Amino acid sequence: MSAAPAQAQHAFRVMEYNVENLFDCRHDSLKQDTEFLPGSVRNWTYRRFQDKVNKIGKVILAAGKEQVPDLVGLCEVENDYCLKSLTRYSPLREVGYKYVMTSSPDERGIDVALLYQPVSFRLLASQKIRIPSDSLGMRPTRDVLYVSGRVVSGDTLDVFVCHLPSRVGGAKKTDPYRLWVARRIRQAADSVMAERQNPRLIIMGDFNDYPDGKSLQEGLRVSALSEKPQLCALYNLMDNQQGGTYRYKGEWGVLDQMVVNGALLQPDARTRTSKEKVSILRFPFLLEEDNVYGGDTPFRTYKGMRYHGGYSDHLPVLLELIVEE
Numbered sequence: 001m002s003a004a005p006a007q008a009q010h011a012f013r014v015m016e017y018n019v020e021n022l023f024d025c026r027h028d029s030l031k032q033d034t035e036f037l038p039g040s041v042r043n044w045t046y047r048r049f050q051d052k053v054n055k056i057g058k059v060i061l062a063a064g065k066e067q068v069p070d071l072v073g074l075c076e077v078e079n080d081y082c083l084k085s086l087t088r089y090s091p092l093r094e095v096g097y098k099y100v101m102t103s104s105p106d107e108r109g110i111d112v113a114l115l116y117q118p119v120s121f122r123l124l125a126s127q128k129i130r131i132p133s134d135s136l137g138m139r140p141t142r143d144v145l146y147v148s149g150r151v152v153s154g155d156t157l158d159v160f161v162c163h164l165p166s167r168v169g170g171a172k173k174t175d176p177y178r179l180w181v182a183r184r185i186r187q188a189a190d191s192v193m194a195e196r197q198n199p200r201l202i203i204m205g206d207f208n209d210y211p212d213g214k215s216l217q218e219g220l221r222v223s224a225l226s227e228k229p230q231l232c233a234l235y236n237l238m239d240n241q242q243g244g245t246y247r248y249k250g251e252w253g254v255l256d257q258m259v260v261n262g263a264l265l266q267p268d269a270r271t272r273t274s275k276e277k278v279s280i281l282r283f284p285f286l287l288e289e290d291n292v293y294g295g296d297t298p299f300r301t302y303k304g305m306r307y308h309g310g311y312s313d314h315l316p317v318l319l320e321l322i323v324e325e
Helices: 046-063 080-089 171-195 214-219
Strands: 009-022 071-077 098-101 111-116 122-129 144-150 156-163 201-206 234-236 246-248 251-253 256-261 278-280 287-289 296-298 317-324
Touching (some): 009 046, 009 156, 009 201, 046 080, 071 156, 071 201, 080 098, 080 111, 098 122, 111 144, 111 156, 122 171, 156 171, 171 201, 171 214, 246 296
Parallel strands (some): 009 071, 156 201
Antiparallel strands (some): 009 317, 071 111, 098 111, 122 144, 201 256, 234 256, 246 251, 278 317, 287 296
16 A cells, blocks of 8 residues: 655744835825924935835845745835835835735834735735724724735635834833734634634734833733644744843844644644744844944834934744645
8 A cells, every 4th residue: 555645744834024114205194294394303315215115025035045925014114105115126026025004093004914925825805903993092003904815725814014103212111002902813813713623823023122021921812832732722932032132221122923724733733833933033144233232232223313224123923834735
């Protein structure tokens, strides 16, 4: 009796990156974007915009190794023009990314987006989840982006991209805002998992909170990783990661999270991953020496209001899934 043929396995890569204020150079009268205009306090110019777009494209290509990431969740992107510039006129122009993004009431006009490779991720649906900030007494904030797509195994992958409210004003004061948004994401995730026979979820983004913070522990209600993950429990793969994605006053911390449900952690699943498959990308060109605190720090675009010419104040995160045909 002959053995069953081995299943073809493919690496499916998911990247998340807060790109630090990817603004165009045109004024949107409905948004507070004047600091990112030519002649403004930041003296943002088209040349600087194009340089930043090219740098983001370089990072995404570098993350892909022999293939570009199949999905790229982006935070702090102003509008459709920025994404068209990134996908059509940067080093990414030859690789065929499509994208979906939110159009949020955020006062500054920044949104989240998802780039996807249509060959490996067949888009099924996308939805923007509005956060009712008025009833919370907070400033209008970013929508959460929900996207579903089919991968080559035939499985449906449900993806949430989020950028939770900032810590400006102090972590304690702003904790309730992040907690509320995280609870809304958990509610949406539970709805998806209730509908799907075999749900496979990824929740990624800048949480403006650390893995032990309230938004993760009480809002998303993440579970501790174990040898037998529960199918519909949520697990933060960034918990206990070495280093960080953001540096504040000389201390590295993980603000960018990659959360999956237990169905993706089953070792015999046709679409699966593990804690060992997630990493913070520390390419040398993304870092520079920290002249104040020592060590290295992200090579950012701005230091305060002064143009610095780097990539971002965050480091990207990469998760690899194994997908069987």
